[in-house]
Amino acid sequence: MEEQPLWYKDAIIYQVHVRSFYDANGDGIGDFQGLEQKLEYLQELGITAIWLMPFFPSPLRDDGYDIADYRSVNPSYGNLDDFKKFLKSAHDREIRVIIEMVLNHTSDQHPWFQQSRSSRDNPYREWYVWNETDARYKETRIIFIDTELSNWAWDPVSKAYYWHRFFSHQPDLNFDNPAVREEMWDVMKFWLEMGVDGFRLDAIPYLIERDGTNCENLPETHDVIKDLRRRLDTVFPGRMLLAEANQWPADLRPYFADGDEFHMAFHFPLMPRMFMGLKLEDRKPITEILQQTPEIPANCQWCLFLRNHDELTLEMVTDIERDYMYDMYAGDKAMRLNLGIRRRLSPLLENDRRRIELMNGMLMSLPGTPIIYYGDEIGMGDNIKLGDRNGVRTPMQWSGGWNGGFSTADPETLYAPLILNPVYGYPATNAMSQRRTPHSLLSWMRRIITVRRSTKVFSNGSIEFLYPANHRILAYVRRFEKETVLIVNNLSSAAQAVELDLKRFKGNILVEMFGKNIFPRIGDLPYLLTLGPYQFYWFRLRRI
């Protein structure tokens, strides 16, 4: 792959779980061989990077985030050779690969923990956080509130408590221990040498614990990361670190530091507000959170997303906003989980093509690198009857045939059941049908990705909001070098008229970016635009 130090700023990332994508060996579980076979589909879609969910050996009690061996591949998905082949094919197609790296905790089945708990004198003892009582770090919140009652778990083998920020079977590693740090760097080096382009560092705010704090975002945690970054830049320049930290923007800013910590971080608070703004038909939630978003160093980038493998988190909203979101988007209480909503994009938007397009339009035009969750490009549905968050992790729907084209195995042996209902089921919603239809959602996604990639304004440009009197219209201007793009979004289900103050851009002709037709030139008067329900415009400003 060519050298491009800031490749992640221009990337279009596709988040996928190898288990859910394509099963090549017919055992009912997706694998790397299958993923490799589907790279052509991904290249056609236009994405430039794949983010793989954890594929390490694991008891799979947290969908792979409970890792039992950091240097191997879960046999269900293949082996290291399969992975290397896949990696090479991806690079050949100009697609980079980002993998998960769970630093904060391991599975309780990991040999390190088995050793650690066996006795207090074991060399691995201090690799985890042990205590005699559960009275320490009392100010720390519980993340999985639906299943865990405490951040401490009693280990009957060791007769002591161990610290876990997530499930009780995922004990936290002790990052105050230099041995732990060295080992984790070694793990990362293992994959970097193989050619992996970046890591998504899961659960990063919780690395270090200290008394009298809430054990999140501590300065010591930042030191750990800075150290990792330094080593990365020295030995593997051009590789990327992506932070998963569900925090307010102001609290996220330190993770970029001076451009010497993370390259990218997810902008968690924006995502629920996009859904909220859509339901309220009011841009206020969106503009307010972006107004609060601090500037980041020039070599850093936000990661934007609509949905992912987790629940749509409502941690970073007020109570009144959370109640509203629950009532509007998760009327059925079964959809609610851990202060969030566990539904896919399409069902959340009631399978409304216009709203799906609008949300993707905002995803592609707001400042940041967009991430597409697998299946959302064809509008896949979810199955909330599957426990935890598995309802949004069902097999990819490739065709209307046997097992939706996912696997040749017996349907009963699939790792998870396929979506069957007449609206979202694989006979109705699948990649093959949509590839053949020029106006399917998939075809539309390809087009918008093409337009997005046609200019660097979206990936690198500044953003300036216009505040037209009509609060149902979200309008902003992106600029980069000599290019200026105006984006206008109608968040309302009704047609709207809006007058935009574009006096600064007087004399420019608006060129609509999808159809390339010209719109009236900007004069002295406010620029009047009319938009249909949920419609959006991308205009390039041209002066001739």
Place this chain on the structure above:
Amino acid sequence: MPEEIAVADRSTTVRAEIKLTEESFLSDDCVRQLMGVGEIDILIGLPTHNNAKTIASSVAAIQDGILRWFPRERAAILNVDGGSRDGTPDLILNAAIDDIRGRKFRNALRTLPSVSTKYGNSAERGTAFRTILAAADLLSAKACVVLSPESNITPEWLPALLSPIYRENFDLVLPSYIRQKFDGLLVSNLLYPLARALYGLRIHEPYATDFSFSGRLGSQFLTQNTWNSDIDRAAFEVRFSTAAITGAYKICQSSLGVKPHVERKSADLVPVLRQTIGELFCVMDPTFAWWSGKNGSEPIPVSGVAPQVELEPVRINRKRLGKMFQTGVAELQSVFQAILSPNTMAELQHIAQTNEDDPFYPSELWVKTVYEFAAAYHKSVINRDHIVQALAPLFRGRVQTFLLENKNSSSAEMENNVENLCLEFERLKPYLLEMWK
């Protein structure tokens, strides 16, 4: 020659177009601002004129009320300003809850825009109300509340006025206040009893500056009424409640707490009479068919509980009222002769001439006086505005007697006396019908 003909054709076309398009009373700027607001559920109308001192707290109370009781509803504040010179409209615009001004409202789910427009002459309250009606209609508001910035607005007023409309399908919510003793005597001695006897509904405040109405009622009133005469432009309150009554809309009253006493000058009485009793007399004509058949009166539902508060009585110079009454009767004899029946005239003169200090104006005579005035207005025996003006000294006389009767009464006893007066009005309604013919 061809050019000449062409020019002539164009000019006639232009003339025809001007005829089709008449002047709209909504300015372009107002329409543009309304376009920005879009469809809403609740509209708050706020007529102002030089209210900079109190407007900030009024707007804050309104916003607080909406955010607490109607957080998910789409609401907007419409300020109709009569040419303030102290920056009142700007204060309202700058207080809007939105993302433009960069202020944070943690408990505000959505934008609460503020719109301001000028309606011309500050005395034309009818035109101001018409603007609010037009905006409510254009924005398809389900409920609209009109508040006066001179009232002591509290956040609780919003649910008190809006919930019956928004959640219980009422069309008009009128306020009910706790008043100081001897406050609002025009309402208690004339407007309330007369309106009640005529229209059969016990509306305590037929002339309200703080009230709310449904989109249905507002749109109907907007289309069916003319707004051309001076009196239509000056006042609307009585016409509006009458339209609701005669249109068989659902009406209720809501308790709004204590009404602050507004200082008045003696010269204000005639303009107030014009806008209240003048309007009432005026609507009696077109609604004759409705009220002529009504007997007695019914109470209307009350929402909210009125706090039990005893307030200080308002101080009034009773002697002066008596003097003005006596002078009025003496000097206006020629005018009264055209209006009143000979019997009533004789009785009034008798009262005015005896009892030097405290003329006693019995309620039955007062009722007959009012009814004869109404009939005279209907027949236009003299200029109608003069008829209304002539009522002023007689009203003062009546108030004087009322004050005397209730000098030492408690609020409850006074209310009882007002009730008796109302019953008297109802009892003598046939007399009105007789005089009307």
Place this chain on the structure above:
Amino acid sequence: MREIIVSELTGAIQELARDFARFLPRLIVLVIIALAGLLIAWLLKYIVRSVLRLIKFDKLSENAGASQLLAKAALPSSTELVSRLVFWLAWLGFILLGVSALGILGMDEQVARFFYFLPRLFVALFIVFFGLLAASFFSRAALLAAVNANYPSARLLSASIRVVIMVFVFSMATEELGIAEQTVLLAFGIAFGAIMLGLAIAFGIGGQELARRFLEKRFAHENRGEENEDELSTL
């Protein structure tokens, strides 16, 4: 001698008869015109009465206060009066026409003068009528305003306004009719001027204090004093 008397007498009688015979057709014409005039005048009266009833003239004249005046003078109502006036004027006009047909010297001129006079008479009546209306309206308006503003001697003010307007109106009417024009004009001028001068002196010298207080009230928005304290609370 008897024969001379008889023949002279006969001759005179014959001449008289001849003159009478010459005169008779003109007399007949006069009678015919008079009768025709009666019919037409009566028709006119009927039309005018209907028109006046239609526009509720009685009501208008009541407002003007004319009806009251007529009633006091035991005259019939305004409509009736006007219709009768029209009737008599019309019939008189026709009779005069007939008289002019008689061919009596000097009558023509008089008849012509009558007909020139007629329109001016109507205009004058018109002025008087509407003048009465205006006087009544303004005097009543002033009365009500004064009483409600608690001015002393409201009736005096009202009556003087009425008088002033009436004087003005009658002057205009007489000027229109051309009756004693100069006298009336002069008298009016003198009276009006005297009143104005008197008022100016009174107000300027005698009413200095009042003038000052009035101006202060107008332009300085000061406390209006005892007059407006503890005023009755209406709403």
